[in-house]
Amino acid sequence: MKPEVEIYDTTLRDGSQGEGINFSVADKLRIAERLDAFGIHYIEGGWPGSNPKDIEFFADAKRKKYKNARLAAFGSTRRKGVAVEQDDQVRLLIEAETPVVTIYGKTWLLHVKEVLRASPDENLVMISDTVRFLKDHGKYVIYDAEHCFDGYKGDPAYALATYQAAEKAGADIVVLCDTNGGCLPVEIRDITQAARAKLAVKLGIHTHDDIGFGVANALAGLEGGATHVQGTINGFGERTGNCNLTSVIPTLALKLKRRCVPESSLAKLRELSQYVDEIANLRHNPRQPWVGTAAFSHKGGTHVNAVQKVSQSYEHINPALVGNTRRVLISDLAGRSNIVLKAEELGFKLTNDTPELKSILVKIKEREHEGYEYEAAEGSLALLIRKILKHQEPPFLVQAYHVSMRSEGKASICEATIKVRVGSEIAHTVAEGDGPINALDSALRAALVKFYPQLETVRLTDYKVRILDSATGTASKTRVLIESGDGKEEWGTVGASGNIIEASLQALADSMEYRLMER
Numbered sequence: 219m220k221p222e223v224e225i226y227d228t229t230l231r232d233g234s235q236g237e238g239i240n241f242s243v244a245d246k247l248r249i250a251e252r253l254d255a256f257g258i259h260y261i262e263g264g265w266p267g268s269n270p271k272d273i274e275f276f277a278d279a280k281r282k283k284y285k286n287a288r289l290a291a292f293g294s295t296r297r298k299g300v301a302v303e304q305d306d307q308v309r310l311l312i313e314a315e316t317p318v319v320t321i322y323g324k325t326w327l328l329h330v331k332e333v334l335r336a337s338p339d340e341n342l343v344m345i346s347d348t349v350r351f352l353k354d355h356g357k358y359v360i361y362d363a364e365h366c367f368d369g370y371k372g373d374p375a376y377a378l379a380t381y382q383a384a385e386k387a388g389a390d391i392v393v394l395c396d397t398n399g400g401c402l403p404v405e406i407r408d409i410t411q412a413a414r415a416k417l418a419v420k421l422g423i424h425t426h427d428d429i430g431f432g433v434a435n436a437l438a439g440l441e442g443g444a445t446h447v448q449g450t451i452n453g454f455g456e457r458t459g460n461c462n463l464t465s466v467i468p469t470l471a472l473k474l475k476r477r478c479v480p481e482s483s484l485a486k487l488r489e490l491s492q493y494v495d496e497i498a499n500l501r502h503n504p505r506q507p508w509v510g511t512a513a514f515s516h517k518g519g520t521h522v523n524a525v526q527k528v529s530q531s532y533e534h535i536n537p538a539l540v541g542n543t544r545r546v547l548i549s550d551l552a553g554r555s556n557i558v559l560k561a562e563e564l565g566f567k568l569t570n571d572t573p574e575l576k577s578i579l580v581k582i583k584e585r586e587h588e589g590y591e592y593e594a595a596e597g598s599l600a601l602l603i604r605k606i607l608k609h610q611e612p613p614f615l616v617q618a619y620h621v622s623m624r625s626e627g628k629a630s631i632c633e634a635t636i637k638v639r640v641g642s643e644i645a646h647t648v649a650e651g652d653g654p655i656n657a658l659d660s661a662l663r664a665a666l667v668k669f670y671p672q673l674e675t676v677r678l679t680d681y682k683v684r685i686l687d688s689a690t691g692t693a694s695k696t697r698v699l700i701e702s703g704d705g706k707e708e709w710g711t712v713g714a715s716g717n718i719i720e721a722s723l724q725a726l727a728d729s730m731e732y733r734l735m736e737r
């Protein structure tokens with residue numbers, strides 16, 4: 219079905235201009251594949267005229283089959299004083315062999331005169347020459363009107379003349395860009411409306427998030443008559459980033475009820491967002507609207523109590539619609555409802571009337587006072603609940619351990635020995651590692667694998683240390699949070715102690731015990 223609003227993704231071009239974002243050609247190809255599978259309509263792959271990596275991307279991408287998306291190469295209008303067919307940058311756009319070419323041109327007289335140092339008329343010719351040339355080569359041409367809103371505010375008649383130059387030369391879409399990201403939604407709406415009144419061509423909107431209105435401004439553009447939105451996954455982009463498509467897409471579908479990506483894709487939104495962060499080697503932002511882990515998490519006792527009764531009391535949508543889940547946070551703000559819901563989430567049967575509920579709550583508050591934190595350590599929390607509910611012996615006990623470190627020339631070697639008891643048997647192992655925690659992890663694992671071969675697949679995926687009372691320096695309490703995974707599930711565990719190695723061992727031992735836990 220034809221979309222009412224088209225989505226144009228520029229994660230691989232504008233997004234890769236963000237601080238700390240660096241995609242290899244292989245990364246870009248993987249992301250493009252995902253975007254296509256999700257149902258994004260256009261994928262801007264890069265700017266062949268700006269770097270050889272993007273040329274390589276297009277050379278590889280043209281051998282791929284995209285079933286939903288059309289690939290776009292990005293570039294600019296021809297240079298001043300050079301015939302379009304002689305312009306290398308324009309030639310590279312043709313050589314990228316994409317069905318779509320997007321070029322940007324100047325709208326703002328300040329830029330035309332001071333940056334481009336061209337006459338206003340010459341700029342108009344540069345726009346129409348380039349659009350016509352690309353049309354003559356059979357391309358679907360998207361014209362990005364750079365600084366469109368600032369330009370319009372400076373000289374509305376000239377700004378309109380630039381859009382009309384693109385339209386007359388055959389551009390398929392004219393995209394109004396808030397390049398500096400400083401406009402207000404009402405300005406975006408009004409100027410888009412003014413452009414809509416003068417143009418017949420399809421209009422698009424491209425916004426940046428410099429004052430926190432990237433998404434709001436894109437929606438204002440749609441209200442003004444645009445039907446094509448450009449943005450990036452997770453809002454990657456220069457400075458504070460681009461318009462975030464992981465907010466635009468669900469807002470269109472669920473709030474404005476306008477058809478954009480296939481309905482079945484919406485539930486994969488969070489997965490897509492996480493995937494792109496993973497490829498970019500960034501931690502997924504928990505507070506990201508719609509898709510962050512905190513987007514539907516409840517902490518305050520009264521909120522949790524209400525959500526337990528009627529989920530929509532504190533949730534604007536059902537989190538599953540965008541592939542997210544409700545999370546109940548356990549902290550010293552927790553009430554009974556938090557524990558009941560959390561226990562349910564972790565696979566325990568518990569009600570508000572379970573007699574052990576009170577002891578669980580007391581224990582959690584006591585441990586949090588000692589420096590433990592369970593919000594990101596569901597594994598340790600599950601063990602705590604289980605211990606109180608089931609009164610069972612733990613599957614193993616660490617009876618003793620020793621860690622040492624010596625330095626030899628430039629190398630430092632850490633060694634750990636550990637004594638573990640399982641039932642009536644004792645295992646005593648020794649291991650070396652890159653650091654004390656790594657050595658301890660290896661020694662513990664080696665001891666336990668003899669009894670529990672299923673622990674072979676458990677891997678430590680993240681390790682975080684927090685000093686709890688910085689005023690006392692090294693003598694202060696340390697909290698260690700670790701994340702582990704076995705390829706199927708991921709879980710967090712926590713340890714706290716005045717000694718970092720002790721705190722780490724607690725978290726490591728919890729991680730193994732959680733994997734062995736039967737519910």
Ligand SMILES: [Zn+2]
Binds near residue numbers: 232397
């Ligand atoms: Zn941009």
